[in-house]
Amino acid sequence: MTNLFSTKNFHRHSHVGLTSGFTLVETLIAISILTIAILGPMSIAQSGLQAARYAESTATAQFLAKEGVEYVKSRIYSNMSTGKAVLGSEWLKFGGASTACMNGNNSCVVDARPSAGTDIKLEPQCKQDVTSSLCPNLYQDPVTGFYGQDSSGTITPYKRWFTVDDDIDGQATIYVQVYWVTSDGRSHTFNITDSVFYWYNKP
Template sequence: MNGNLGIKNLSLWKFRKKSSSYFKCGFSIVETLIAIAILSVAVVAPMSLAQRGLIASIYAKDQVTAFYLAQESVEYVRNLRDANNYVGRSGDSGDWLRGFDGIYDANQNIMFGIDVSAQSAFQIINCSSNLALCRLNFDTSRGIYGEQTGETWQSTIYTRTLQVKPFTTDSDPFAGADLIATVTWRSGNIQRSMVINEKIFNWYPAPVE
């Protein structure tokens, strides 16, 4: 009788020991999974932040470049106004902005491209019917943007357009013009744009003598 009891106790002890080993193994797997999850979060979170920081840095760089490209076209119009007056073109006519053909027509939604790197006769491009004509390239030898092509010219992500919309006053039909400079580019799958709106005034009713 006692022998049978001893055998039963021994069997029960072995079963408990074996079951205890299973439970220990089970907890070890759970703990391992938790550790892996914590480690994954610890690694992925900084990498995600670094990626966002890199994307923000690239966007900031592109945005600054776009701003200066838009501002360049505005400054070009200012210089053209002064140059037209200097060579004797009266401010009492549309000649004060000669070069921007068609801006005094009924339809003033003309899109111009500005290429300051080209010869003077080719610096203003009408790209209303084809915006690809206003796509900017970059000259690696001189470090400037333009719309030319060649060995040293590389394509860029930027397209620049300029609208020149004259306005009048009661006393002056050639008072000035609204300038709308727009630079667009694509950042990944997102279309970006930089727009500058400025007014330019016809300060010189008569040519400089």
Template structure:
């Protein structure tokens, strides 16, 4: 009588194990790459939204000054561009580049020699942007410049440029708005 020896193979061979580990590693690496790309995209989108709101804030502030001047014009103490561009010494006189700090209700000419404005600071407590400094304020990569151009005696173009660095590249968002004399 002859004995049969049965050979049972249990488990995986070394080659099968290496192939499985390779496939698993590639799928994990692809997932991490997709997550990293998603994070970069979301950060870029957040920066674009911030730039949009910073530009909108400046345009609304110019309109607010125009509206306040309309009230002061009733008693003869202001023209519609007083404090912005009524006379050549005003901070945003036509051709000058100026900055607006909404939190401090101030408009000033950018005087860094090149005509560019300093970067905005952000208050970590309130989340507001401005040019204030202190323990809760930190410098951001956002830079906002405002320039007024005369269109006619009763209208101006307000150009707002917001610049920032995102992902190692320079970005710019520009808004042009027409503002009219409402008097």
């Protein structure tokens, strides 16, 4: 009769049991390799997504800055074409804002598509400290997608302000800045300048 509990059989069965599975160390190593294999591509994908979002926000800021410059230029040219403006500070006036947007430490905000009220308003805090809550954010119309100062829209992270420097007689420089904060908490600015010239000659 075979002795199943003999030392020989015990060692044989024990040896088979140890080699037929994974040890704890082998399991941990396998899990570590699998984790690295999964997290690596995920990290790359996340970085790519953040880069895409930043590129999108930068493109929006560039558009807002260019829109601001073009709108201010159109208002200045409108002053000249009406014949009311004369060479000097008059041609750089903006309605209720008067010459407050010119030179010095003052700054103004521009609403290129005002639903009501004034399209250009004095907001000196924007130039002094654009991060301040006193410098208003732009809002986006949920229907048209346009940006403006109408608070009935959706608030955005963008702020836009401008100033006009009367350099010499008949020439001025428009300076526009767009400030925004991305989802990662980082702040960014995009600046643009352009020149305007007094070309209107009264008959």
